[in-house]
Amino acid sequence: MQEFIASLPKAELHLHIEGSFEPELMFDIAQRNQIEIPYKTIDEVKKAYQFSCLQDFLDIYYAGAGVLIHEKDFYDLAMAYYQKCYENNVIHTEIMFDPQTHTERGIAFETVISALQKARLDAKEKWGINSLFIMSYLRHLPEESAFETLKQSLPYKKWITSVGLDSSEMGNPPSKFKDVFAASVKEGYVPVAHAGEEGPSEYIWEAIDVLKVARIDHGNRCLEDDKLVNEIVKRDLALTVCPLSNLELRNTDVITNHPLKKLLDKGIKATVNSDDPAYFGSYINANFIAVQEALDLSKEEIITLVKNSFKHSFATDEQKKSYLEQVDKVIANYR
Numbered sequence: 001m002q003e004f005i006a007s008l009p010k011a012e013l014h015l016h017i018e019g020s021f022e023p024e025l026m027f028d029i030a031q032r033n034q035i036e037i038p039y040k041t042i043d044e045v046k047k048a049y050q051f052s053c054l055q056d057f058l059d060i061y062y063a064g065a066g067v068l069i070h071e072k073d074f075y076d077l078a079m080a081y082y083q084k085c086y087e088n089n090v091i092h093t094e095i096m097f098d099p100q101t102h103t104e105r106g107i108a109f110e111t112v113i114s115a116l117q118k119a120r121l122d123a124k125e126k127w128g129i130n131s132l133f134i135m136s137y138l139r140h141l142p143e144e145s146a147f148e149t150l151k152q153s154l155p156y157k158k159w160i161t162s163v164g165l166d167s168s169e170m171g172n173p174p175s176k177f178k179d180v181f182a183a184s185v186k187e188g189y190v191p192v193a194h195a196g197e198e199g200p201s202e203y204i205w206e207a208i209d210v211l212k213v214a215r216i217d218h219g220n221r222c223l224e225d226d227k228l229v230n231e232i233v234k235r236d237l238a239l240t241v242c243p244l245s246n247l248e249l250r251n252t253d254v255i256t257n258h259p260l261k262k263l264l265d266k267g268i269k270a271t272v273n274s275d276d277p278a279y280f281g282s283y284i285n286a287n288f289i290a291v292q293e294a295l296d297l298s299k300e301e302i303i304t305l306v307k308n309s310f311k312h313s314f315a316t317d318e319q320k321k322s323y324l325e326q327v328d329k330v331i332a333n334y335r
């Protein structure tokens with residue numbers, strides 16, 4: 001089964017580029033930028049990466065991103081993730097980036113987006129990987145800050161597909177960002193949002209009714225509301241589920257209790273993703289393997305999850321057709 005999972009071409013729809021910052025690269029970049037970080041060894045890092053909740057993780061994640069200064073830093077970060085895509089057979093990825101994490105520290109929006117764009121072109125040339133960018137607003141900051149970010153993004157609009165909403169969920173409901181999402185959609189960005197990761201099912205309702213999202217990031221807590229589950233199925237909204245993130249951030253107590261299979265059984269278009277793989281120690285294949293083993297998922301269920309990601313990606317119809325054909329070709333070899 002592990003070999004089967006590894007051999008399938010995959011799409012990743014929920015990945016924070018700042019969350020793919022491996023400690024070794026962080027040490028290198030911190031050293032060349034002469035920035036002190038609180039760890040000296042990988043062992044110290046591993047000890048620090050024990051989280052009790054989302055906020056616990058976010059504090060460490062924002063501190064780590066603080067060593068990224070120059071365009072080359074962001075480029076190296078992105079190329080390291082694309083290399084992992086290649087190793088995990090990810091042929092299409094939709095990468096979230098948090099501009100405010102950097103602009104709040106005085107780094108120009110242009111530095112970040114130019115590096116990502118260069119890396120995207122190089123990854124396409126080197127490994128044939130296709131990728132899109134999702135500009136995520138930080139929900140712990142005021143809506144005006146998101147508006148400022150939207151404004152900064154406009155000269156680079158052609159490089160950005162979608163807008164997202166991430167960071168501290170509790171107390172920062174989607175409705176706080178109603179106007180900036182409406183303005184973003186007017187500019188042509190496709191809306192997505194984290195909802196129901198830690199926050200209640202009401203936040204998922206707001207994401208779909210107020211922000212009018214095309215996909216829900218996480219969404220696990222929809223299972224607490226049958227009406228909401230029916231609505232998600234009816235509207236054919238996919239969930240970008242991140243099993244090992246949920247485990248590491250204690251949104252799931254043990255992996256055998258992860259809700260992924262329940263979501264599939266209710267007819268929800270769930271997908272599997274890694275979220276912040278450097279912090280949770282697992283890229284996409286490891287996420288698939290963990291849930292397959294813990295929930296005893298069949299090959300057919302794995303195929304459904306993989307196909308859901310391609311079908312609910314923001315790729316063109318032509319790309320989707322080609323991706324699904326590539327998946328079917330691999331499946332045929334196993335039949």
Ligand SMILES: Nc1ncnc2[nH]cnc12
Nearest residue numbers: 016019166167194275276
């Ligand atoms: N899992 C997550 N939830 C919310 N914001 C995030 N930013 C990076 N990872 C996140």
Ligand SMILES: [Zn+2]
Nearest residue numbers: 016166194275
């Ligand atoms: Zn996330």
